[in-house]
Amino acid sequence: MTMKSEFQKDQTELVIERTFDVPRELLYAAWTSREKLEKWWGPKGYDLHVTQFDLRSDGIFLYKQQSPEGMEMWGKFEFKEIDAPRKLMYISSFSNSAGETVRAPFSSSWPLEIQNTLMFVEQDRTTKLIMRGTPLNATAEEYQTFEAAKEQIEEGFNGTLDQLESYLDDIL
Known part of the structure; x- marks a missing residue:
């Protein structure tokens, strides 16, 4: 597993890369299946309950996370x-x-929407996940809040991706 993160101010974009020792189809399925997402998505220790999952353009994945x-x-x-x-x-x-x-319950200046793009790149017998996230239709204050939270966002995603990796290890 390798991890790389960078923050590009000119685009206010967070980029996280991680390589998983699984075929691309399996990693993609973990992101696009209600049942699989319920096993790993979200902060460590939280329970996830999916109330809606419609994988299509303009479809919704609606979920509740509950802390311990x-x-x-x-x-x-x-x-x-x-x-x-x-x-x-x-x-x-x-x-x-x-x-x-x-x-967001933790900040009145957190962007209302974040556009996320996930790329699944096959590399021999592994798959590199490239995650890009940037505020959408945000105010200057919301962009600043997003930029200032870079390390926290990265930590959160690292924990979630650790859970994804454990989930994938368990099913292989």
């Missing part, structure tokens, strides 16, 4: 581009239980 202490947080992906098994593009946001976009 009982705190609930809702989120959603709105799928924009699906090119199996090479690419997945979606817009992520915090939401309420009805799927309506809401402000």
Whole structure:
């Protein structure tokens, strides 16, 4: 496994790369299956409950995360581009239980929407995941908040990708 992250100010983009020792189709399926996402997506120790999963352009992945202490947080992906098994593009946001976009519970200046592009690149018997995320339709303050949170975003995704790697190890 290799990890690389960089933050490009000119594009306000976070890029995370990680190589998994699995075929591309298996890694792609882990991102595009309701049942598989429920096994690994989200912060470590949180329970994930998927209430809606419609993998198609403009389809929604709506989920609730619950902390060990009982705190609930809702989120959603709105799928924009699906090119199996090479690419997945979606817009992520915090939401309420009805799927309506809401402000992040931790910041009034967090961007309402983040555009995420995942590329699944085959390399011999491994797959490199390239994740790109950037605020969408954000204010200057929201861009600044996103930029200032780079290390926290990276830590969060590292933990989630660790869970993905463990999940993949368990099913192989």
